[in-house]
Amino acid sequence: xxxxxxxxxxxxxxxxxxxxxxxxxxxxxxxxxxxxxxxxxxxxxxxxxxxxxxxxxxxxxxxxxxxxxxxxxxxxxxxxxxxxxxxxxxxxxxxxxxxxxxxxxxxxxxxxxxxxxxxxxxxxxxxxxxxxxxxxxxxxxxxxxxxxxxxxxxxxxxxxxxxxxxxxxxxxxxxxxxxxxxxxxxxxxxxxxxxxxxxxxxxxxxxxxxxxxxxxxxxxxxxxxxxxxxxxxxxxxxxxxxxxxxxxxxxxxxxxxxxxxxxxxxxxxxxxxxxxxxxxxxxxxxxxxxxxxxxxxxxxxxxxxxxxxxxxxxxxxxxxxxxxxxxxxxxxxxxxxxxxxx
Amino acid sequence: xxxxxxxxxxxxxxxxxxxxxxxxxxxxxxxxxxxxxxxxxxxxxxxxxxxxxxxxxxxxxxxxxxxxxxxxxxxxxxxxxxxxxxxxxxxxxxxxxxxxxxxxxxxxxxxxxxxxxxxxxxxxxxxxxxxxxxxxxxxxxxxxxxxxxxxxxxxxxxxxxxxxxxxxxxxxxxxxxxxxxxxxxxxxxxxxxxxxxxxxxxxxxxxxxxxxxxxxxxxxxxxxxxxxxxxxxxxxxxxxxxxxxxxxxxxxxxxxxxxxxxxxxxxxxxxxxxxxxxxxxxxxxxxxxxxxxxxxxxxxxxxxxxxxxxxxxxxxxxxxxxxxxxxxxxxxxxxxxxxxxxxxxxxxxxxxxxxxxxxxxxx
Numbered sequence: 001x002x003x004x005x006x007x008x009x010x011x012x013x014x015x016x017x018x019x020x021x022x023x024x025x026x027x028x029x030x031x032x033x034x035x036x037x038x039x040x041x042x043x044x045x046x047x048x049x050x051x052x053x054x055x056x057x058x059x060x061x062x063x064x065x066x067x068x069x070x071x072x073x074x075x076x077x078x079x080x081x082x083x084x085x086x087x088x089x090x091x092x093x094x095x096x097x098x099x100x101x102x103x104x105x106x107x108x109x110x111x112x113x114x115x116x117x118x119x120x121x122x123x124x125x126x127x128x129x130x131x132x133x134x135x136x137x138x139x140x141x142x143x144x145x146x147x148x149x150x151x152x153x154x155x156x157x158x159x160x161x162x163x164x165x166x167x168x169x170x171x172x173x174x175x176x177x178x179x180x181x182x183x184x185x186x187x188x189x190x191x192x193x194x195x196x197x198x199x200x201x202x203x204x205x206x207x208x209x210x211x212x213x214x215x216x217x218x219x220x221x222x223x224x225x226x227x228x229x230x231x232x233x234x235x236x237x238x239x240x241x242x243x244x245x246x247x248x249x250x251x252x253x254x255x256x257x258x259x260x261x262x263x264x265x266x267x268x269x270x271x272x273x274x275x276x277x278x279x280x281x282x283x284x285x286x287x288x289x290x291x292x293x294x295x296x297x298x299x300x301x302x303x304x305x306x307x308x309x310x311x312x313x314x315x316x317x318x319x320x321x322x323x324x325x326x327x328x329x330x331x332x333x334x335x336x337x338x339x340x341x342x
Numbered sequence: 343x344x345x346x347x348x349x350x351x352x353x354x355x356x357x358x359x360x361x362x363x364x365x366x367x368x369x370x371x372x373x374x375x376x377x378x379x380x381x382x383x384x385x386x387x388x389x390x391x392x393x394x395x396x397x398x399x400x401x402x403x404x405x406x407x408x409x410x411x412x413x414x415x416x417x418x419x420x421x422x423x424x425x426x427x428x429x430x431x432x433x434x435x436x437x438x439x440x441x442x443x444x445x446x447x448x449x450x451x452x453x454x455x456x457x458x459x460x461x462x463x464x465x466x467x468x469x470x471x472x473x474x475x476x477x478x479x480x481x482x483x484x485x486x487x488x489x490x491x492x493x494x495x496x497x498x499x500x501x502x503x504x505x506x507x508x509x510x511x512x513x514x515x516x517x518x519x520x521x522x523x524x525x526x527x528x529x530x531x532x533x534x535x536x537x538x539x540x541x542x543x544x545x546x547x548x549x550x551x552x553x554x555x556x557x558x559x560x561x562x563x564x565x566x567x568x569x570x571x572x573x574x575x576x577x578x579x580x581x582x583x584x585x586x587x588x589x590x591x592x593x594x595x596x597x598x599x600x601x602x603x604x605x606x607x608x609x610x611x612x613x614x615x616x617x618x619x620x621x622x623x624x625x626x627x628x629x630x631x632x633x634x635x636x637x638x639x640x641x642x643x644x645x646x647x648x649x650x651x652x653x654x655x656x657x658x659x660x661x662x663x664x665x666x667x668x669x670x671x672x673x674x675x676x677x678x679x680x681x682x683x684x685x686x687x688x689x690x691x692x693x694x695x696x697x698x699x700x701x702x703x704x705x
Contacts, residue, residue, distance in 0.1 A: 063507040063609045066514060187663055214656075215663050219611040220604050222662060225408060229656040232401050233382075246608055253604055256392040257527070258399060278454070278516055 052086040053306065055079055056105030057114045061093045065218065065244070066276045070342035071141065071296035075114075078299030095119035102126045106133050112306060116141040127151060138305055140298045142190060148318050152309060155301045155320045157294050159194020165326045166241075166271060166292045167198045171206070173269065173289075175238060178208035181230055183223050183242040183251060184215040191294065195243045195273065211237045216247045223250030231258045239269045245279035248272035248288065263287040264329045275327065277341030283329040284337055290329065295322045296342055361628030364679070365643040368626065368672075372650050376401075376657075383657065388533060393520075395530040401653055403535065409649030410537035411596040414544050415616065416623035416645040418589030420638050421548075424565045425585040426484050427633030428491025429621045433593050435502020436476040437613040440597035442506035444469035445607055448522070449515040458519055470594040476502075477590025481583035499617070507609040517605040526603030537599045544595055545642060548588070552638075561585060565633035615666070619648055622669060625676050648672075 057079070062072035072089075079087035088110070090101035095118045105113055106129055113135050117123060120143065127150035130137050139154040170178075182199060185192035192215070203210055212230045216223035223242060230237065231254060240255075240262075242248035248270055255262050262268040264286040271290040272279050282288040301322065305315055327336060376383040386400035415433055422430050447465035449455045458465075476498055483494035517523075525536055552558030563571045564578045571578050596616075601607055621631070626644030629636050651672070655665055678684055 061610065062512060063503060065608075065610070069512055069514075187661075212659060214659070215661060217611070217663065219614065220606075220608060221600070221611070224603070225404075225652075225656060226662065228404055229401075229653065232399065232404055233657060246611075249604060249606075257397060259390050259392050261392070278514075 052081065052084055053112065053310070054108075054110045055085050055087045055112045055114060055306075056102075056108070056110035057087055057089050058098050058101050058105070059089065059091055059116045060118060061091050064093065065246070065274070066342055067274050067294060067296050071116075071298065074297045074299045075302075078303060093118055095122055099123070099126050103129065106130050106135055109133065110135055113137045114302060115139050115144075117144045118142075120145045124150070136309055138302055140302060141296075143319075151318070153305045153315045153318050153320060155298050155305075155322065157324060158321045159191050159294075160197055161194075161321070162191075162273065162292050162294060162324055162326075163195035163198030165324070166195070166273070166290060167202045169290055169326055169328065170239065170241070170269070170271065171202065175269070178203075178206070178239060179235075179237040180208060180210050180239040180241050181227060181237050181251070182210050182213040183226065183240070183247040184213065185243040185247075186217045187215050191273075192243060195292075199241055211235050216242075216250065218244050218246060220246040220250035220253075223247035224254045227251040227254035228257070231255075231260070238267060239271070241271050243273055245272040245274045245276045245291065248279070252282075252287070264289060275325075275340050275342060277337060280327065280332065280337040280341045283327055283332050284334065286329050288329060290326060292326045293324045293340060295324050298322065361637045361640045362643070364628045364676070365626050365640055365647050368647045369643070369650065372647065372654055376654060380657075383654075391528065393530070395528055396533040397528050397535075398533045401657065405646060405649050405653050406538045407535035408537075408653070409646040410535075410541040411599050411613070412616065412619050412623060412649060413541045413642045413645040414592050414596045414599075415589075415620040416627070416641040417545060417548050417638055418585075418592030419620045419624050420627065420629055420636050420641040421561055421585040422491070422589050423621075423624050423629060423631060424633055424636035425561045425582050426491050427565060427631075428484070429617075429624070429631065430477075430480055430495045430586065430589055431492055431617045431621075432476070432480060432495040432498035432502055433589070433596075433620055434613040434616045435499050435506070436473055436590070436593045437597040437600055437616065438503050438506035438607070438609050439476060439498075439509065440469040440473040440594045441601040441607050441612060442509040442609065443472040444598060444601055445515045445517070446510050448517060451511075453513045453515045454518070455515075456518075458517070458522075462522060466594070466598055469597060470591065473594035473597065474587050474590035477586040477588070477593065478583065481586025484586065485579040485582035503609050506607075510607075514606060514608065519605075523602055523605050526599045526601070540595060540599060541642075544592065545638070548638065557581075557584070562635055566635070618666075619669070620645070622673060622676075623648055625680075626672070630680075 057075055059072060059075070060068055062069050076089070079085040088105065088108075090098070090105070092098045092101065098118055099122065102113060102115065103126060106126070113130055115137060117139070123144045123146050127137055127146055131150060137151040139151055139156070141156065143154055143156055180199070180203065182196070184196055202208065212226065212235065214226045216226055223246070227240070227250070240248065240251045242251055252262060252270060255268060260267055262270050269290070270288040272288060273292040273294055275291050275293045279288065279291050283291055301320055308315060325340065327340070383401050386398055386402055389397060389399055391397045419429060419433070444465050447460055447468045448458050448462070450459040480495050480498060483489045483497075484491050525540070527536060529536055560571070560576055560581050563574070564576060564581045568578045596613070600613055623645035624641045625631055626647060627637060627640035627642070629641060648669070651668065652665060655668060656662070660668070
């Protein structure tokens with residue numbers, strides 16, 4: 001009995017030792033690899049005497065949408081070694097995975113942590129860790145529910161403003177009646193809330209008729225089915241207010257199938273958001289009427305802030321709202337498509 | 343006189359034990375519900391699309407149109423389920439891969455080509471190959487490495503959409519060629535949606551394959567008892583692998599339809615959650631999810647019933663993010679019905695109902 005007990009204790013302690021050894025060795029290797037990275041980067045740019053600014057960037061999956069792809073491309077182009085940055089990227093659509101990445105970046109002692117959070121909640125403790133480690137946090141694209149003192153700046157799109165710009169445009173069209181199919185994004189997302197809110201308020205105020213209000217979850221196929229269903233049931237409508245370009249495209253596919261004309265001077269007004277290049281081309285061809293921009297080019301704003309902080313300055317206003325436009329099919333030019341298409 | 347009740351009994355019990363009862367009952371329930379709520383649900387009208395071609399429209403047409411990809415997947419999923427006693431949960435992700443490959447071959451590196459870089463049939467064959475490879479990968483893990491199907495296919499389920507994005511360099515190609523939109527839309531002059539024809543074609547082809555090669559029998563025997571099948575000279579590994587490759591073919595066809603519908607692709611949302619609907623279709627078709635005996639046609643019927651449900655819910659403006667909750671209710675009912683204890687209880691109940699009656703007559 002005793003021998004067995006001793007043996008089992010020995011075995012389990014051995015296991016634990018092995019596990020902790022495994023942990024420490026993996027830690028060691030990861031720190032080694034980061035050391036290697038910094039060595040490499042310093043050897044790669046021996047001419048520059050300045051130390052590279054170490055940046056950890058946590059973003060959503062770049063495959064999520066054209067917006068995210070453009071956003072990721074913009075960041076990758078901006079934070080290069082040539083520009084004096086040593087950037088690491090981590091992607092996830094899940095908040096807990098993002099938090100793990102953030103903790104790793106803090107351990108790796110990055111100078112700046114750039115964060116586009118998947119979810120607004122749950123970031124307090126990580127941000128406190130960052131503050132303790134002297135890491136400056138800059139939020140981009142998405143805000144979080146945390147005290148302003150925990151981050152250096154937050155660069156965001158004002159979705160409500162985007163929605164209001166679009167709705168004001170719709171109001172200015174002075175249609176004889178407003179019967180609207182409203183295709184919403186994933187419920188609860190900031191873009192959905194802002195863009196839906198603007199339409200809901202104005203519709204209530206001016207007595208616009210919302211024929212169908214459905215979430216198509218940013219998905220073109222779902223949007224097609226929802227509009228198809230509205231057509232099948234013989235509902236009358238003259239406006240499609242889709243909260244992104246993909247859903248507008250799905251809606252238009254259903255309209256085409258039922259021979260309902262759409263675009264400038266036609267039966268149905270089509271509105272989209274995000275300014276994908278192909279969507280702006282649809283505007284140029286007058287098949288759609290309006291597209292609202294959601295600016296994915298945040299890197300220049302982020303760089304300004306890093307420059308300010310590096311030179312010892314402070315950011316006066318922590319929430320920075322980017323400039324965003326709305327395009328009208330009757331005034332859009334090829335130049336706009338080239339400059340603002342994503 | 344004495345013979346009559348027995349034939350009735352046997353007819354009733356035959357119907358009760360027939361697989362087709364479940365999807366048929368569900369279909370009937372939905373149809374009656376719609377008939378009462380709004381008979382215009384069944385109205386079909388002939389119109390024109392914006393190209394001036396004749397098209398039929400109405401809810402029923404919408405159902406056979408959008409339900410077709412699911413029906414095609416259900417065919418393959420039934421075979422996989424029967425042979426390996428598990429399900430492939432990577433079909434949505436592999437649709438993304440095969441669709442991406444299809445567009446890559448058609449577009450080359452140009453995201454918006456004026457002319458297609460290769461004939462559609464060539465592109466489809468390449469995407470078919472890609473989907474069959476994915477199927478073979480899943481099948482090999484299941485057949486040779488004896489990994490549980492759900493775990494084995496979890497790999498592609500997780501990685502598939504990233505692979506799809508990588509195939510096209512994260513670009514979202516778009517095709518303007520009208521001919522490409524025929525597969526997910528209408529062939530000029532034919533007012534019935536093409537996906538429905540494709541689904542019928544796939545069904546007939548698979549049925550013929552199973553019928554004339556004994557493959558159906560082999561799949562069934564492997565599913566029922568692998569060891570016995572081996573003793574009878576079958577090679578269970580090859581047969582399992584074969585069913586996964588066959589599912590790959592179904593995936594490629596479904597991918598073609600999906601991509602053709604909008605002439606573009608969105609890797610993260612294309613065919614989202616379709617694997618769950620495909621598995622549900624198999625279950626709704628009365629097939630045992632643990633493998634063995636199977637019936638392909640009831641699965642196909644199950645697939646259209648699911649689309650019927652979806653379309654009905656859309657008609658009544660149910661919030662589309664709540665759709666899965668309604669499907670969950672269907673799953674719960676199915677699970678309860680097919681649970682052995684419930685089956686025993688119900689058959690005992692029916693026997694009890696009949697015996698006193700029969701005894702009285704005999705007496």
